[in-house]
Amino acid sequence: MTKKERADFVAKKLAELYPETPIPLDHKDPYTLLIAVLLSAQCTDERVNKITPDLFALADNPADMAKQPVEKIQEIIRPCGLSPQKSKAISGLSKILIEKHNGEVPQNFPDLEELPGVGHKTASVVMSQAFGVPAFPVDTHIHRLAQRWKLTNGKNVTQTEKDLKRCFPEEQWNALHLQIIFYGREHCTARGCDGTVCGICRALYPDRKRAVKTKKA
Ligand code: SF4
Numbered sequence: 001m002t003k004k005e006r007a008d009f010v011a012k013k014l015a016e017l018y019p020e021t022p023i024p025l026d027h028k029d030p031y032t033l034l035i036a037v038l039l040s041a042q043c044t045d046e047r048v049n050k051i052t053p054d055l056f057a058l059a060d061n062p063a064d065m066a067k068q069p070v071e072k073i074q075e076i077i078r079p080c081g082l083s084p085q086k087s088k089a090i091s092g093l094s095k096i097l098i099e100k101h102n103g104e105v106p107q108n109f110p111d112l113e114e115l116p117g118v119g120h121k122t123a124s125v126v127m128s129q130a131f132g133v134p135a136f137p138v139d140t141h142i143h144r145l146a147q148r149w150k151l152t153n154g155k156n157v158t159q160t161e162k163d164l165k166r167c168f169p170e171e172q173w174n175a176l177h178l179q180i181i182f183y184g185r186e187h188c189t190a191r192g193c194d195g196t197v198c199g200i201c202r203a204l205y206p207d208r209k210r211a212v213k214t215k216k217a
Pocket of ligand 1: 189201
């Protein structure tokens, strides 16, 4: 199979398995999604969803959050890990949204990535899931699976994003990145498979005998 044929097969298979792509992080608007995505760095979405009700009860908009002492934010988000950096970032970006963006989450990559605690992956998630702008955020699952399906050489997440954007039509990106994450969590886990087990790799590589080694994100 060519890379294009493999990509088409994967997209078709994942659309069958996950026709709906609900956003895993609970939120009510672009601001609460931005905060939830920031909290999800090196933390599971399940844990973030357990923590955010308390955080958003304290403050669920930039104006109120900017008034909160960083220590109070840190206390609530501690179970998400990296709480000193994350609480400073939440406070800092809330103040910048008030000062520079009329309290609104900016709908463009440069302004988003200028905010403390917001890198390209976080900005991509917000652009695609809050504003519906085509984006392909690459997390550990997507980086791993793209290598196993040989859609990328896995040099780094930037390269993986470029390769996947070339493999799939833009209109598929927003659903596909969630479908790949769902498949990665459910079937194609880091320890769970060697690339010879399920219907996807068996179709892409029917003669594959040895386990596939992948590079970490
Ligand atoms: S065979 Fe393994 S590596 Fe390949 S897609 Fe299935 S679960 Fe993932």
